[in-house]
Amino acid sequence: VVYFIALMMVLSVFGIDAKxxxxxxxxVGLAVGFGALSLVKDVISGFFIIFEDQFSVGDHIRVGEFEGNVETIGLRTTKLKSWTGELHILPNGNITEVTNFSVNNSIAVIDIAIA
Structure with missing residues (x-):
């Protein structure tokens, strides 16, 4: 604050209109703020995806029209590889609804030998 006031006083001494x-x-600050809005949304969403453990690397999920295995989860993006080989890079801010086919999808087979 002190430096800002000092800068304004110096500019007025040199005849430069500080207004x-x-x-x-x-x-410029407003433009940068609006430009960074999607980045901030992606990072916050990525933070919640990672720490809430909604899905993990290797899980088979569906996000909107995209379905595949999770390759990587970053703070900004999640990468899905479909069964046909396409790599879908999804911004985390666009991931609003996830169907995780890998949760509670385990089968235990127990063989019991009877005499």
Whole structure:
């Protein structure tokens, strides 16, 4: 805050209108904020996917129209490999509903020999 006030005073001494610079900086800050919105959404969604353990690498899932095995889970994107070999890179912010076919899909086979 002190540096900002000092900078404004120095600019006024040199005859530079500080109001125009502040307005320009505000517009640039607003543009950067809107531009980073999807990035922040992807990172926050990725954080929740990882820490809530919604799905793991190797799980077979469906996200919207995409279905396949999870190759990687990052903070920004999740990569799915379909059975035909396509690699789908999905932004985590777009993953709103997941069907996980790998959860509770285990079968135990026990052989019991009777005399």
């Amino acid at each position: 125009a610079l502040i307005a320009g900086a505000g517009v």
